[in-house]
Amino acid sequence: MKAAEPAGIIVEERSDFIRTKGRQKQQLKCDADSIAGCVSQRACVYCGARVVLNPVTDAIHLVHGPIGCSSYTWDIRGSLSSSADLYRFSFSTDLKEHDVIFGGEKKLARAIDELVQKYPSKLVFVYSTCIVGVIGDDLEAVCKAAAQRHGIEVIPVQSSGFIGNKSAGYRAACDALLRLLRPPEGKGLAKTRSINYLGDFNLAGEVWIIKNYLKEMGVEVNVAFTGDSNYTSLKKAARASLNIVQCAGSMYYLAEKMEELYGIPHMNISFLGLEDTSASLRKIAAAFGDAAIMSKTEELIARETARVKDAIQWYRRKMEGKKAAIYVGGGFKAISLIKQFREIGIDVVMIGTQTGRQEEYDTITDLVDDGTVILDDANPSELEKFMTEKGAHLLVGGVKERPLAYKLGMAFIDHNHDRKHPLSGFVGAVNFAGEVYSTLCSPVWNYI
Amino acid sequence: MKNQSYRNVNENPCNMCMPMGGILPFKGIERSMVIIHGSQGCSTYMRRHIAEHFNEPIDVASSSLNEKGTIYGGEKNLKQGLDNLIKLYNPGMIGILTTCLAETIGEDIDRIAAEYKAERGLDRLPLITVPTPGYGGAHSEGYWLAVKRIIASVAEKTRLHSRVNVIVPNISPADIREIKRILQLMKVDYTLCPDFSDTLDRPFVKPYVKIPEGGTRIEDIAAMPGAPVTIQMGVTVDEGMSPGKYLEEEFGVPLVNVPIPMGVRATDAFLDTLRHLTGRERPDILEAERGRLLDCMIDSHKYNFQGRSVIFGDPEIVYAVASTCMENGIYPVVAATGSKGAKFSEAIKKILAGCPDETDILNEADFTGIREKSRQRGANIAIGHSDGKFLTEREGIPLVRIGFPIHDRVGGQRLLSVGYTGTGMFLDRVTNTLLERKHSNYRAAMYEKYYTGTA
Missing domain, CATH: 3.40.50.1980 (Nitrogenase molybdenum iron protein domain)
Structure with missing residues (x-):
């Protein structure tokens, strides 16, 4: 018995969750319950x-x-x-x-x-x-x-x-x-000139990398949420004077609540890619309005950029013109990845998230080229269809998506929580480019 | 030998849940798909776990129960889920597995499935319901129950034929391929169920298809009641979940329960069963393989005798590994499973008769318990799945990986451990691990013991 499989089909209820930039005016639907039976990649x-x-x-x-x-x-x-x-x-x-x-x-x-x-x-x-x-x-x-x-x-x-x-x-x-x-009744914490770093889980030491940058700039990190945090450090969270938020999907609610309850302002940052890393460090320095901090920040950016520039350029020359597909958990990561790919000469042709928010999808739509497919809460059939149709050379995703890419003969980047190498900051940008190179330019593809 | 008692908290689980195990047999049936009736996360976690072990895309649907479905019943979700699953995959069989949530809110999946088939006019599409609440048992129990339900739903009274039923536990695709090779060498016609040797270890081919080719054919399962015998590798399986027992009781197919053919005795027993059935002796090629295994055992026996093993995982695998270890003097000091396994304890006690060391037999074990016992009994080699990694990390006991899941190394699907050849390969992995341990520390150990006298 050999029955044909429906190829490249899209379930009707899913059509509002998929948009091609430049083709449809209507806004993408997101932040809704998964549709039963569609084999969503979402967790619980x-x-x-x-x-x-x-x-x-x-x-x-x-x-x-x-x-x-x-x-x-x-x-x-x-x-x-x-x-x-x-x-x-x-x-x-x-x-x-x-x-x-x-x-x-x-x-x-x-x-x-x-x-x-x-x-x-x-x-x-x-x-x-x-x-x-x-x-x-x-x-x-x-x-x-x-x-x-x-x-x-x-x-x-x-x-x-x-x-x-x-x-x-x-x-x-x-x-x-x-x-x-929450501080005990009547025992508010005295504010210090330090920041909380929200939305970094210290995968492969990423919190440590960023803390070192900030330390060099003269900015003290009070506590990171929640990478390498503990009972004592979290208890002191309310004394910070600024919250910087990286993984906004998981942390914007906490940041807003902390602003409301403890008067700590917050700003979104991202340490993925050279462009975002530099911009974020400058943004933090500017928030302190301190000339010494700002000049140290410029020194750091200049030095670190110079250190990695040649490597990034080398990778760029090797990979320019390749096409990437992105399917990740949250919108913040997706947005940063678009820019990060651009730094190494790669265009994004398909992009989606499990739980991105409307404003994040708006930013994504602004950033990508016409013709790019944008999709929320995708399933393997849709990923296969659009990656194939768009001619993607590689996919960025999590553990479940990896074998699909490989079975399609595509390169793959592990951008998930169990990875063992840092992708943050200047050093992370080089690691990222190196990983893309290792999967795009492996000799194994010559044999398929 | 001691048994463990009740506890309030499981510290680092040695098992997964029932629906997880229930997915696997369906992956070994031709053109089959599964929908998990419960909240979205269950199917995602299980897919992730299975995908990491096999390095294969694992598509499993969910009825994605939300708050409303939980309060008012999930029937609508399940039916919609089935609609979409059929649209996307056009499967030849669908397994409907429940979860903690569906069972607790009292979902009657048999009724819903029957109604659905009638409403949609899908008389010929098998919908196999399997009640698998996560609190009902470990993944091993889910596996066996799913195999039983598949067979019970599809099997029909049929005329007698010569194809032997072979029912296998959760072993690697490479192991299943080896068992099939042995059956072919013995010139035995067979129906092997479930057969995920191709579906969960598929060759790279273009173009990609969503449901991999291979798996036991549904018409072959339907004809299992006409088989001369069922050979089931399930000496630890409770009768209520035993597919072979079902075929025996319902259709009178004689059941021969054998262990996984690992080690000399168990492989001999498997081949003896085939010999009785066919009247054929072992062919020369298997005779030579047997001889090579004996050669391997002799070559390594002194190294192996240094091994004090802690073995853990699915009951059937622990049994097979413990038996092989006993044959080679790698005496088990701890044998543990996360399953409840009343039959496991009995069966393994028999295997361990004659073991010069005292062995802790642990049912419903967790890894904190396994670690403690391993430390107390001086285990120096661990044999089991990847979740035993803390034995290495925290106790310095090297781990030889076998079973499911293997998620921190590649190639779980290609590990060959059954038959004479597979046993030899397994033993080499164990022996070399013992040797590596010895070579990496004996110089320092001797120096400290005899030169400085500090050890």
């Missing part, structure tokens, strides 16, 4: 929450639910730590049928007691999963009682999978962080 609320909170190094990360949720997220991210490593453990209440019928509250309380005794920590995040929301466990009450019992913070994360998509999980994580950094 819990995933979003776990991604954001997991880099908190000295916390106990306890998943209240059946085993799968904990199993699939155990130490799969490349966040690095300068001290504690408890975050690399995945704890679960491992709910069984009995618990689902009779409730999991007592088991959760006992699990927290056991863990706190075994792994002394001042902070426990308790993640809610799908069924916790349905069986009606009072997470809030169990966490509150446990916090009082142990004299530590036990923070529930409302991340039941069905309440939305990954973005809802970002929000749940930000809510948990807001609870953590």
Whole structure:
């Protein structure tokens, strides 16, 4: 039996989520529920929450639910730590049928007691999963009682999978962080001349790279959210005088809340690519309005740019004229990638995200050339169709997209959370170009 | 030998959830697709995990349940999901797997599936429902239950024929190919189910097709009740989930449960079963392979005797590896599975009879438990899937990867460990790991022990 497969088909309900620049006037639809059966590449609320909170190094990360949720997220991210490593453990209440019928509250309380005794920590995040929301466990009450019992913070994360998509999980994580950094009643923190760095998870040491730049400029980083952060550093978050936000998708809500609650202004930055890195460093320096900082910043930019310029040019000559397709989690990364590809002479012919916001898609539309396909919450069939039609030579994506690219005989860039090399800052720009070169110009393509 | 007791918290899981295991058999059925009835994340996480192991695109749909569907029922989502899945893939079979969420809100997928078929006039499209709540068992149980449900849904009373049923657990595509080669060498006609040897390890060919070619043919599954015998590699499978038991009880097909053919005894047993069936002796080529395996075992026996193994993973694989280790003096000091496995403990105790060391047998194990026992018992080699990496990182015990998932190394799909040849290759991986460990530290160890006297 050999039945034909529908080739290059687009499900009707999906057509509003796909636009070709210059062809359609109507705005792209986004930020909506995934359509059943379309094989969305999106993850869930819990995933979003776990991604954001997991880099908190000295916390106990306890998943209240059946085993799968904990199993699939155990130490799969490349966040690095300068001290504690408890975050690399995945704890679960491992709910069984009995618990689902009779409730999991007592088991959760006992699990927290056991863990706190075994792994002394001042902070426990308790993640809610799908069924916790349905069986009606009072997470809030169990966490509150446990916090009082142990004299530590036990923070529930409302991340039941069905309440939305990954973005809802970002929000749940930000809510948990807001609870953590709330100063005790009447004990406001004195402001310092330092900044918080939001939306960097210290993959392959990226937070450290950026901190070094800022240090050289004379800017102190108070705490990074959440790469290489810990209980003590996060507790002091409210004393910063500026929040810079990189991964806006996951962190703009936190930034807005911190502005509202603690009067900390925020600005969006990006350290992906030479252009964005330089512009962002200047923007931060300007925010301080300090001549010394500004001149040190220019020195740093000049020196680092000079250091990497030849390498980037070399790569550019090798790869000029190639076409890229982008399918990543959030809008911030997609936008930066367009510019970063431009730096090495590569045009973007297809671009999409899992959870990009309307304003991010507007920026993307402004940046790309006419004829570029823009799509939200794409599926493998659409990725295959448009990458093939547009003649893309490489795809940037996550783990699930990689084998699709390879099976299509295309180069692939891993721009995900489990990568082992930094893509941030000046050094990251060279790494990025090097990775593109290693996959575009590999001899293996001569044999297919 | 000791068994572990109840606990409140799982620290670093040694297993995945039931629907995850349920996806895999469907990937081994011709033109088959799966939809997971639950929230979007389940299918995405499972796809990611499976894709990383096999390095293959893994398309699995989701009914993408949202808040509304959770409160008022997900029937509409599931039906819409099936519509879209059919539009996009035109599959020949669809597996409908539930999740924690769908089961907890009481979704009746049998009714929904039956209604859907009637409403859409899809009488000939098999929709196979499998209840796989994440709290119902580990991925191994999901795997077996899905195989059983596929067979139970498709099998028909049919005239007797000569094709032997061969039912395999979650082994590598390379292993399945080797079992097929052995069957061919023994001139046995067979229906192997599920056969993901091509679908989850496909050759690079142009143009790309969304559903890979290969897999067990549905008409062959339908004819399984007419087989002379079922050979099932499932000595640890509970009867309620046993596909072979089902064929025996419903259709009177005799069941022979054998271990995965790994090691001399188990491969001999598999071939003996085939010999009884066909009256044919082992062909020369297999005789030579057997001889080479014995040669390999003798060549390496002293190195292997240094091994104190900790073995973990799916019950069936742990059983096969433990058996092979026993044959070679790599005595198991810990044998663990994340599954519940009542039959696992019994079966493995028999295998370990005669083991000079005491062995901890762990059911529903987690990696913190496995690490503790490994440390206490002085294990020096770990054999299992990638999640055992902390044994290396934290305890300095090198890990030989086998089973599922292997996500921190390439080639999980190409690892060959069954049959005489595969066993030899597996043993070489183990022996060389022991040797590497020895070579990397013996100079310093001897120096410290005998020259400086500091050790």
